[in-house]
Amino acid sequence: DAVAMMAVGFLYQNGSGVPKSYQKAMKWYRRATESYQKxxxxxRRATETGDAQAMGSIGFLYMNGWGVPRDYEKAMVWFRKAVGKGDALAMEYIGALYAHGWGVQQSGSKAAEWYRRAADLGQHRPPEPASSYRARDRQKVSKIMKWYREAADSGMKAFATYEVGWLYAEGLGVPRNYRRAMLWYRKAAGLGESRGFGGVGHLYMYGLGVPRDYHKALVWLRKAAALGDRAAMRDIGRLYARGWGVPRNNRQASVWLAEAGALAKAAGAGSAGDENLLPRRFHEI
Known part of the structure; x- marks a missing residue:
């Protein structure tokens, strides 16, 4: 798929596990771009029949600059068209545009309004990602924890269950408690959340709340990586780089770290939002 093509291009560009070749890197980047263009x-053809999901998908491509120049204004136009057809996911992305100030004046209240509208239609996301609260006041973090707990009991179990664990691991809004983090991560993994598997592996890797166990860490991290979790890929890379539980292997380390970096780049991380903003249907492009 297009994301995998971007990853291969990144490996050739950086010479990670393969001989460095800008020519081959460019070839793979072009193939990825062509895939998004197709x-x-x-x-666009689907929108002619009034397909709301297709309208939202066009907006998403514009928002990320995938196959087209990044254009937040065009993204908003297409998202609003999709919203007019009742697409909840498009409402979520309008919320993201307002939350980050992409092409519009940043507005937390408008972002929350759109997220709530999406949630009312079954597209459940928090008012803001928990990670955005790292350096902000504890009162707001407590509110987000309450939101996640309520959501974990409703329709967005996997996503919210992981986030509760993450807040316990970070000690945000609650006292840091790695054992509780492990409990919530395991619950999330049981619901199929890739980051739940990765969270369990990370805690085993560093002995946080549990005895350090590199073998168990690698088992859990590989499960997460198989589901596309790039944080888990980075941790696997570190295990190989340091020789923790596996023979030290710089080549393997480079491959895993490069793949994580390529997926981050392909998903627009650091520029067009975090991995939580990637809708499931785009993994199939």
């Missing part, structure tokens, strides 16, 4: 073509 997706755009088919989405």
């Amino acid at each position: 997706a755009m073509k088919w989405y």
Whole structure:
């Protein structure tokens, strides 16, 4: 798929596990771009029949600059068209535009309004990602914890269950408690959340709340990596780089770290939002 093509290009560009070749890197980047361009073509055709999901998908491609120049204003236009057809996911992305100030004046209240509208239609996300609260006041973090707990009991179990564990691991809004983090991560993994598997592996890797166990760490991290979790890929890379539980292997370390970096780049991390903003349907492009 397009994300995998971007990852291969990144490996050749950096010479990670393969001989460095800018020519081959460019070839793979072009193939990825062409894949997104084909997706755009088919989405546009689908919009002619009033397909709301296709309209939202076009907006998402514009928001990330995948196959087209990044254009937040065009993204908003297409998201609003999708919203007009009742697409909850498009409402979520309008919320993201307001939350980050992408192409619009940043507005937390408008972002929350759109997230709530999406949630009312079954597209459940928090008012803001928990990670955005790292350096902010504890009162707000407590509110987000309450939101996640309520959500974990409702329709967005896997996502919210992981986030509760993450807040316990970080000690945000609650006293840091790695054992509780492990409990919530395991629950999330049981619900199929990739970051739940990765969270369990990370705690085993560093002996946080449990005895350090590199073998168990690698088992859990590989499960997460198989589901596309790039934080788990980074941790696997570190295990190989340091020789923790596995023979030290710089080549393997480079491959895993490069793949994580390539997926971050392909997903627009650091520029067009975090991995939580990637809708499931785009993994199929």
